[in-house]
Amino acid sequence: MNTSKKSWWIIFFCWIIATFSTLGSLFFSEVMEFPPCVLCWYQRIAMYPLVILFMAGLFQPAKSTFPFTFPLVSTGWVIAVYHNLLHYEIVPESASPCLEGISCSTVYINWFGFITIPILSFISFSILLVTLFILRRRSFHEK
Numbered sequence: 001m002n003t004s005k006k007s008w009w010i011i012f013f014c015w016i017i018a019t020f021s022t023l024g025s026l027f028f029s030e031v032m033e034f035p036p037c038v039l040c041w042y043q044r045i046a047m048y049p050l051v052i053l054f055m056a057g058l059f060q061p062a063k064s065t066f067p068f069t070f071p072l073v074s075t076g077w078v079i080a081v082y083h084n085l086l087h088y089e090i091v092p093e094s095a096s097p098c099l100e101g102i103s104c105s106t107v108y109i110n111w112f113g114f115i116t117i118p119i120l121s122f123i124s125f126s127i128l129l130v131t132l133f134i135l136r137r138r139s140f141h142e143k
Contacts, residue, residue: 007062010135014069014128015054021047021124028108028117037102039083043121046076050128062139070132077125080118087118 025044028034036044050072057065085091086104093105108117 007138011057014131018050022051034108035102037104038097039104042079043076046072066136073128077129080122080125083118084122
């Protein structure tokens with residue numbers, strides 16, 4: 001498999017992660033009727049456009065995908081880290097932007113005693129971040 005084909009598969013993998021993350025967040029809010037907090041909305045703002053950007057990246061050189069997706073992925077990752085710090089009470093609730101409405105530390109799901117909605121978002125953004133660095137490294141070695 002040549003290098004550009006490998007890069008295409010990396011972008012496709014990123015598109016799958018972004019698509020499942022988007023569909024998962026919509027499932028939690030629209031089907032399960034869990035209202036999203038402010039930080040959840042910010043993470044959605046970072047995740048939803050990635051579905052379109054990664055899909056477009058499948059039809060362009062891999063080098064052009066990284067600069068358009070990295071700012072959204074890194075921003076979403078930082079918000080996800082902060083959300084988890086609030087959620088697990090490492091950062092006090094008073095430092096939360098969710099002072100009115102839905103609390104940022106509300107637990108809707110708790111699978112296996114540690115998998116919550118904020119940790120799912122953190123995992124998605126972390127996978128995308130690592131995968132984008134792999135893509136960047138590969139795409140700059142392509143001719």
